[in-house]
Structure formats: structure tokens, C-alpha cells
Amino acid sequence: MKIAVTRRIPEAGVEVLINAYGREHIRLCEEDSAMTRDALLDFIAGADAILSTVTDTLDAEAMDAAGPDLKVIANMAVGYDNISLEAAAARGIQVTNTPGVLTEATADLAWTLILGAARRAGEAERCLRAGHWDGWGPLQFLGRSVYGQTLGIFGMGRIGRAVARRARGFDMTILYHDAKPLDEETEQHLAARRVEKEVLLRNADILSIHCPLTPETRHAFTINEFRQMKRTAMLVNTSRGPVVKEEDLCVALHEGLIDAAGLDVYEYEPCVYPGLLLEERAFLLPHLGSATVETRGTMAHIAAENIVAALAGRVPPNKVVPGE
Numbered sequence: 001m002k003i004a005v006t007r008r009i010p011e012a013g014v015e016v017l018i019n020a021y022g023r024e025h026i027r028l029c030e031e032d033s034a035m036t037r038d039a040l041l042d043f044i045a046g047a048d049a050i051l052s053t054v055t056d057t058l059d060a061e062a063m064d065a066a067g068p069d070l071k072v073i074a075n076m077a078v079g080y081d082n083i084s085l086e087a088a089a090a091r092g093i094q095v096t097n098t099p100g101v102l103t104e105a106t107a108d109l110a111w112t113l114i115l116g117a118a119r120r121a122g123e124a125e126r127c128l129r130a131g132h133w134d135g136w137g138p139l140q141f142l143g144r145s146v147y148g149q150t151l152g153i154f155g156m157g158r159i160g161r162a163v164a165r166r167a168r169g170f171d172m173t174i175l176y177h178d179a180k181p182l183d184e185e186t187e188q189h190l191a192a193r194r195v196e197k198e199v200l201l202r203n204a205d206i207l208s209i210h211c212p213l214t215p216e217t218r219h220a221f222t223i224n225e226f227r228q229m230k231r232t233a234m235l236v237n238t239s240r241g242p243v244v245k246e247e248d249l250c251v252a253l254h255e256g257l258i259d260a261a262g263l264d265v266y267e268y269e270p271c272v273y274p275g276l277l278l279e280e281r282a283f284l285l286p287h288l289g290s291a292t293v294e295t296r297g298t299m300a301h302i303a304a305e306n307i308v309a310a311l312a313g314r315v316p317p318n319k320v321v322p323g324e
Contacts, residue, residue, distance in 0.1 A: 003050075013051065017307065045065055049073075075098070075303065121283065157210060249273075
């Protein structure tokens with residue numbers, strides 16, 4: 001038995017695997033950085049199971065490099081767009097993820113971006129740290145109010161609903177767009193109303209993205225969408241970077257089509273479109289959505305448990321089913 005863990009992960013996950021198979025059967029990457037493609041293909045060769053992260057592209061080539069014994073890929077993430085489900089199905093490989101556990105942490109982070117971008121926290125901190133602040137001024141770093149505004153949510157899954165719950169404390173009007181409407185009871189509990197995408201764009205003061213990355217949602221936000229938004233509006237993205245076309249977002253900010261943006265994910269991670277780095281009204285964080293001690297530890301534990309179940313011949317508790 002060989003288990004390949006492609007990146008340094010919290011000990012909670014490592015302990016599950018060692019207890020199940022013994023240290024000698026676990027190949028651990030000790031680096032806290034993504035492997036090069038060649039290094040990854042070599043690292044997973046001969047694996048029965050792979051515990052992967054979102055930085056690993058596991059396509060047909062990678063699965064073939066792992067070899068015929070590969071039975072399961074356990075992604076330590078909710079999203080799994082880094083894995084070819086079609087290639088896995090063709091080879092009889094199960095794919096799992098870690099849903100639910102990072103909902104609250106990511107919703108918290110979305111609100112960090114909402115408040116930080118609205119109140120120009122990034123700009124203000126940079127000014128202060130650089131020693132440029134010369135005292136309080138009545139026109140200094142004027143941001144925009146969040147309380148009582150209209151929050152638009154694009155993608156009303158677990159995380160979108162958690163963001164909406166927090167919005168009630170800010171007495172916000174909540175609109176959402178999702179292919180699948182919420183049931184009436186949940187809509188009433190969240191005080192949320194489903195609208196078409198165009199209505200969401202026109203009415204949202206803050207538009208927060210929480211959809212999965214699919215062929216349909218890739219570049220769901222381009223210059224066309226930004227032109228439909230209020231010039232005072234703000235865009236926040238904690239889902240997947242390619243949902244937003246970064247070059248167009250940069251143009252929208254530079255030309256004042258929208259007022260601000262808060263981003264935790266990027267189109268070509270870890271690279272960021274250079275123009276965004278120069279936009280003062282872009283509040284940027286390095287993919288911290290699930291980055292709490294508790295959440296990452298639980299994610300690692302769940303991913304490891306998925307492997308144990310799959311290799312024991314059981315259906316993993318978090319098996320990804322295409323289309324669901």
C-alpha cells in the first residue's frame with residue numbers, strides 16, 4: 001500500500017493515515033509549496049491513493065503516471081476543478097472532497113473582504129505602515145457604508161447561505177442568483193430573494209461570488225457584467241479565480257465602472273494580473289478562505305478518512321458525484 005500526500009498538511013490528517021497503514025506506507029511531501037509538474041508525476045508514481053490539494057492538477061496524464069493501482073484521489077478542498085472527473089471515472093478512480101467543514105471560515109473571510117474593501121482598510125494600513133499618516137482628516141480614506149445596503153450573492157450554496165446569515169446582522173437587503181432556487185422556508189429564514197443575473201448586477205451594492213468553477217461559470221464576470229453594475233458597487237470573490245476575468249476587473253476599477261473589489265482567489269494562481277496589484281481599491285488576500293487552525297485540521301482529517309474508507313472497499317463519506 002502506498003499513500004501519496006502531495007503537500008505538507010496538518011498532523012490531524014497524517015495521524016489518520018499512519019494509524020491505518022503505518023508510517024512506512026505514507027509518502028509525505030514535507031514542503032509547504034506546490035510541486036513542479038514533473039516532481040508531482042514522479043511523487044505519485046505507484047500510489048494506491050493520493051491526498052491532494054487545489055494546487056495539484058490531476059488529469060489523465062497524472063492518473064496514468066500514478067499507475068493502475070490508484071483507487072482514490074482525496075482532495076483537501078471543497079472544490080475539485082483541479083481533478084478530471086471524466087478521466088477518473090474512465091479509470092475507476094474515486095474522487096472525494098471535504099464539503100461543509102470550511103463553510104463558516106470562508107464566510108467569515110468573505111466578510112473580511114467586504115468590510116475591508118468597503119472601508120478602504122488595505123489602503124489605510126499601507127499608508128500607516130509607510131509612515132505617511134499625518135493625523136485624522138475629515139476627507140481621509142472615505143469608504144462606503146455596508147449597513148443597510150443591498151447584498152447580491154452569486155451562488156447560494158453552503159457558503160453563500162452562510163454569508164447571507166451574517167448579512168442579516170447588517171440589516172441588508174439580500175438578493176441571490178443560483179440555477180437552483182432555495183426552498184421557500186430557507187428563503188424566508190434568510191430574507192433572501194432569487195433574481196436573474198441581470199437584476200443582481202443592477203441592484204447589488206456588494207456582489208459576493210460563491211459559485212463553483214464550471215464551464216458555465218468561467219468568466220461569468222467580464223467587462224460586460226461590470227458595465228451593468230452600479231458605479232458605487234463592490235465585487236467580492238472567494239470562490240474560484242477564473243469566475244472573474246481579472247484583466248476586465250482591472251479595467252473596471254481603473255475606469256470607475258465599479259468602486260472596489262475584494263479578492264481571495266485569482267485567475268492564474270499564484271500569479272495575479274499585474275494591473276490589479278496597482279489598483280488601490282482592490283483589497284487582495286492570498287487564498288485564505290479556509291485558513292484557520294480548526295478548519296484546515298478538520299479538512300486534512302476528512303480527506304484522510306475518505307482514503308481509509310475507499311481503500312477498505314467502502315463508499316467514501318464525501319465521494320464526488322458528477323452533476324450533483
